[in-house]
Amino acid sequence: MRKHWTTPASCGTAALGCAPVPARLRIGSVAIHPATVLAPMAGVTDTVFRRFIRNVNLTPTRDVQLSGEKSGCGLIMTEFTSADGVMRAKDKKAKRYLHFYQDEHPISAQLFGSDPAVLSDAARMIEDLGFDLVDLNLGCPAKKVVKCNGGSGLLRDLPRIADIFKAVRAAVNIPFTVKFRAGWNDAEIVCVELAKLAQDCGLNAVALHARTREQGYTGAARWEWIASVKDAVNIPVIGNGDIRSPEDACAMVGQTGCHAVMIGRTASSNPWIFRQIAQYTATGRYDVPAEADRYRMIHTYFTMLMDEGFPDAIGKMKQFASWFTHGVPGGAALRKGIYDSRTPQAVLEQVDRFFEPRLTAPAPLPKPVLQA
DSSP states (O other), X not given: OOOSSOOSOOOOTTSTTOOOOOSOEEETTEEESSSEEEOOOTTTOSHHHHHHHHHHTBOOHHHHHHHOOSBSOOBEEOOOEEHHHHHSTTOHHHXXXXXXXXXXXXXXXEEEOSOHHHHHHHHHHHXXXXXXXXXXXXXXXXXXXXXXXXXXXXXXXXXXXHHHHHHHHHHOSSOEEEEEESBSSTTOBOHHHHHHHHHHTTOSEEEEESSOTTTTTOSOOOHHHHHHHHHHOSSOEEEESOOOSHHHHHHHHHHHXXXXXXXXXXXXXXXXXXXXXXXXXXXXXXXXXXXXXXHHHHHHHHHHHHHHTOTTHHHHHHXXXXXXXXXXXXXXXXXXXXXXXXXXXXXXXXXXXXXXXXXXXXXXXXXXOEEO
């Protein structure tokens, strides 16, 4: 049995403390199926990555018959986008963040900011652009965001959050959700109070990253906070934090009762995670990608970047090289070759050169699948 990550919990869907990830979730008028969400990630979840995740997670025929779903990822989200930037007509970066294609539905646009009027105007624009949902970021721990009272910086100002909730809710008809952290630090945990406030203001769902702002992305996520939020409100609760495998996803659902799981950083190094969750939920096992799968994945993503005419495609390739070569024997050599490349085509040549001898070598014994 081969596993790529050390996980907080490793168990089958029938094991103690584990439960299947729900097949469906409804957020307002929008049906999400399966109940898995690609988290909004700055510098990551652009339109190329979102479509790549959707395509790479198409489930095999047998699993589609069992689960009834074509893709393992039910909802995708944009990078978090400044509401002020959205309202500036000349802000090209905001426009790029909010560009999407029809095959990305259902899709949610995430905004950050601290001015209720600006956020409500930006939310109207989001609705006019055709997004299915709009989400408010109350979780980003970055100093440059927090110092402007955005992201997790607002967690110390619940009255201001209430004003924002009411203004945005009144401005749009599409479902309105919020993603937030448990609190500023361990002494200022506000997740239950904030979730109740969201429900009272008419929001359609909440997503909790079970860490504090002070933690950043370090330390263990406290899933018990997700359970507390789930017990406190009647609207859907999405759990986020430390899901590195299908076992973790089922453990989170079993231990917290959350209605859906949201996955962020793991999707960068293991973009098959959503399909694996769908397989595991349907069959109790999931496939471990072979080197040929990883080669196709890297080649596909880099080709999509070039076809999209993405600004600084080579920079993106280098950014993702360390993630996409995670778990590849000898991957350091490939990363060095990519970092030393000067053109996108040179990057693809490095990928081809690295994998070619591996793919033409005699076939190894069949790779085992993980079995519950």
